[in-house]
Amino acid sequence: MKQKSDRRKRKVQIKKAAALLFLAMLAVICLVNLVHRDKEFSQKENRMLEQKPAFTLSGVTGGRYMKQYESYKSDQFAARDLWVSLKTNVDLLMGRRDSNGVFKGKKNYLLEDIAKPNEEQLEENIEAIRAFEQxxxxxPVYFALVPNAANVMSDKLPALAETEAQEKQFENIRKELGGKINWVDVQKVLKKHRNEDIYYHTDHHWTTLGASYAYEELAKAMGLDTANGPKWEKYTVSNDFNGTLSATSGYEQGYREPIHIYVPEKGEKSPDIVLNYVDEQKKTASLYDASKLKEKDQYAMFLGGNHAVIDLKTTAASTERLLLVKDSYANCLVPFLTPFFREIIIIDPRYYYGDIHQVMEENKITDILFLYNGNTFVEDNSISGVLKNNETE
Incomplete structure (x- = not known):
């Protein structure tokens, strides 16, 4: 009886010790978070972090304040990167193969889940594009919608992974846009080359190789005189790229991959260019910002990242002037277009607040191209506002 009593006492003591240890760890974590300084930006995740929301009575009664505060505490939690990494590894051991909307696929591929459209906003965007064309x-208006890697390279998805049917989304968008807008099918050519490195392993963007195949389809649709254009040669500018999907998911953080650019072969004719970052009032004579290769988001080397509006002038023999309305997928494709246009006005509606109709008139635009990846386009809430701004009657 005495032995049983001793065992019970030891069990009680162990439980008390475990409880005290847990409470002590909780106290330490709370203390560390109290003295922990808030950060504005996460280098590892390559994004801005939530800041402490302003306390307002309406925010509290409406529930908005608590949601914002929860997001703030989640982003600013001490040693957050360590806890995220620990959770990711535990999930992997438990057999889970997705994190924060990213699938851990085969052959080190990370694949962003296919987005479900915001139907109301999507309809507004399509209606605005049709009205803009009219x-x-x-x-001529051209529209190129780029499928995401989880669509084109679905064979790389983990077993039992389910995604939205992006092909059906694209077909519906094509029909809604109508016959007056020139639909450029880049999905077919990308699927043809699906076994090549047309998407990054750790980033949501396509590679410059993928963009080059899409450029060939665009050239056919737009009637570009590629026979008199340059031949392109591939150069490696980085072997140390680890992209946004790795940062978002916590997967493949030790994986490094190359970034390539394509430039005219030696001896080939290539126009001189000047990029004018209009809002920043800065000019450069290069399509690439090499300083970005020293930062986390190395893809930002293409055009120096995303900007509201870039006025790209060239010495091309052509007198054509292109308006390019785009997301970041277009950034690595733009160099292929420079031999065929005297000027390219590049607008990213996510950051643009100017009058696009004034741009059309002042720059004597001759061609219009919309170029987006599927996920961005079906969730975008800025295109319709930009196209309708000061719309002419």
Missing amino acids: SYVDI
């Missing part, structure tokens, strides 16, 4: 009936 405002400039004499100017």
Whole structure:
């Protein structure tokens, strides 16, 4: 009886010790978080972090304040990167193969889940694009929607992974846009080359190789005189790239991959260029910002990242002037277009607040191209506002 009593006492003592240890760890974590300084930016995740929300009575009664505060505490939690990494590894051991909307695929591929459309906003965007085309009936409008890697390289998805049917999304968008807008099918050519490195392993963007195949389809649709254009040669500018999907998911953080650029072969004719970052009032004579290769988001070397508006002038023999409305997928494709346009006005609606109709008139635009990846386009809430801004009647 005495032995049983001793065992019970030891069990009680062990439980008390475990409880005290847990409470002590909790106290330490709370103390560390109290003295921990808030950060504005996460280098590892390559994004801005939530800041402490302003306390307002309406925010509290409406529930908005608590949601914002929860996001703030989640982003600013001490040693957050360590806890995220620990959770990711535990999930992997438990057999889970997705994290924060990213699948851990085969052959080190990380694949962003296919986004479900915001139907109301998508319809507004399509309606705005149609109305924009009708405002400039004499100017050809081209639309290229780039499928995401989880669509093109679905064979790399983990077993039992389910995604939205992006092909069906694209077909519906094509029909809704109507016959007056020139649909450029880049999905077919990318699927043809699906076994090549047309998407990064750790980033949500396509590679410059993938963009080059899309450029060939664009050239056919837009009637670009590629026979008199340059031949392209591939150069490696980095072998140390680890992209945003790795940062978002916590997967493949030790994986490094190359970034390539394509430039005219030696001896080939290539126009001189000047990029004018309009809002920043800065000019450069290069399509690439090498300083970005020293930062986390090395993809930002293409055009120096995302900007509201870039006025790209060239010495090309052509007198054509292109308006390019785009997301970041277009950044590595733009160099292929420079031999065929005297000027390219590049607008990213996510950051643009100017009058796009004024841009059309002042720059004597002759061609219009919309170029987006599927996920961005079906969730975008800025295109319709930009196209309708000061819309001509």
